[in-house]
Amino acid sequence: MESWVVGYEGDRDVERHAGAGDDAPARPGAIRVRVVSDYICPWCYVGLARAERLREEFDVELDAWAYNLRPGIPAAGLSREQVYDPSRFPSGYLERIRESAREAGIEMIAPPLVANTMKAHEATEFAKERSQLRRYQRAVFAAYWEVGENIGDDEVLCRLAAECGLEADALRQALAGGRYRERVEEQMAWARAAGLGGVPTFIFNDKFAVVGAQDYEVFADVARRIQRGELK
Numbered sequence: 001m002e003s004w005v006v007g008y009e010g011d012r013d014v015e016r017h018a019g020a021g022d023d024a025p026a027r028p029g030a031i032r033v034r035v036v037s038d039y040i041c042p043w044c045y046v047g048l049a050r051a052e053r054l055r056e057e058f059d060v061e062l063d064a065w066a067y068n069l070r071p072g073i074p075a076a077g078l079s080r081e082q083v084y085d086p087s088r089f090p091s092g093y094l095e096r097i098r099e100s101a102r103e104a105g106i107e108m109i110a111p112p113l114v115a116n117t118m119k120a121h122e123a124t125e126f127a128k129e130r131s132q133l134r135r136y137q138r139a140v141f142a143a144y145w146e147v148g149e150n151i152g153d154d155e156v157l158c159r160l161a162a163e164c165g166l167e168a169d170a171l172r173q174a175l176a177g178g179r180y181r182e183r184v185e186e187q188m189a190w191a192r193a194a195g196l197g198g199v200p201t202f203i204f205n206d207k208f209a210v211v212g213a214q215d216y217e218v219f220a221d222v223a224r225r226i227q228r229g230e231l232k
Contacts, residue, residue: 027059027061029059030059030060030061031054031058031059031060031061031204031205031223031226031227032060032061032063032204032205032206033051033054033060033061033062033063033202033203033204034063034065034202034203034206035047035048035051035062035063035064035065035200035201035202036065036066036067036191036196036199036200036201036202036203037064037065037067037199037200037201038066038067038068038069038070038117038199039115039117039120039121039140039141039144039151040069040070040073040114040115040117040144041069041199041200042097042101042108042145043097043100043199043200043212043213044141044199044200044213045101045104045106045108045141045145046097046100046101046104046106046213047200047202047212047213047214048062048137048138048141048200049104049105049106050104050213050214050215050216050219051202051216051219052134053216053219053220054216054219054220054223057220057223058220058223058227060223062133062134063128063133064124064128064133064137065187065190065191065203066121066124066184066187066188066191067187067188067191067196067199068117068118068188069117069199070083070114073114073115073116073117073152074116075116075118075152076116076152077113077114077115077116077150077152078113078114079112079113079114080110080111080112080113080114082114083114084114094110100213101145106142106145106146107146108145108146109145109146109147109148111144111145111148111149112148113148113150115144115150115151115152116152117151117152118152118181118184119151119152119153119154119157119175120140120151120152120157121180121184121187122174122175122178122179122180122181122183122184123136123140123157123160123161123171123174123175123180124136124137124140125180125183125184126161126166126170126171126174126179126180127161127164127166130166132164132165132166135164135165136160136161136164136166139160139163139164140157140160143156143160154172154175154176157171157175158171158172158175198211198212200212200213202219204222204223204226204231205226205231207231208222208226208231210222
């Protein structure tokens with residue numbers, strides 16, 4: 001089955017075919033999966049939706065880990081036309097993304113703005129501290145890829161927080177004060193130091209990496225092998 005690695009080299013996109021640790025203590029026996037991703041990556045949304053299915057079959061804890069897919073994007077974002085050259089993509093590429101998204105239950109659009117995701121990652125850490133990571137992360141992805149909102153805007157992030165049952169004012173203050181910026185920068189630095197050249201990357205138990213928006217069975221196979229003790 002086809003899968004993809006999405007990453008960057010300097011200011012240039014890299015999209016190529018690819019083959020098939022939480023801060024808090026994990027539950028004893030739980031499989032920990034560190035999900036390294038960026039909100040402006042469509043395959044990160046698709047891959048997350050597929051990986052979340054692991055919860056139906058395994059005792060799994062998913063953690064979010066920030067990645068900066070396009071570090072040159074200004075705080076206000078850039079129009080899609082300024083960032084992407086449609087002629088560089090193969091025929092049918094966008095429809096292939098949309099079809100993969102539909103299979104994962106996502107009706108994906110092409111957002112008009114390519115957002116700076118630093119604040120979105122900071123807000124994700126805020127939600128993680130309040131045990132609302134899954135709900136908030138999904139809300140941010142959906143706001144960007146299904147509605148086309150600017151997830152680099154503080155007020156958009158705060159409204160999404162309120163919709164997830166979080167305190168919008170508390171998040172607004174945290175973003176204004178940069179409370180989570182250092183933590184996010186450390187995560188991004190770790191990804192660079194670890195040599196991660198693309199997202200999404202799913203790291204099982206801090207040892208086994210699955211790169212790309214792989215089919216669910218790829219994730220499930222790794223989880224089964226860990227359960228059986230074949231991967232230690």
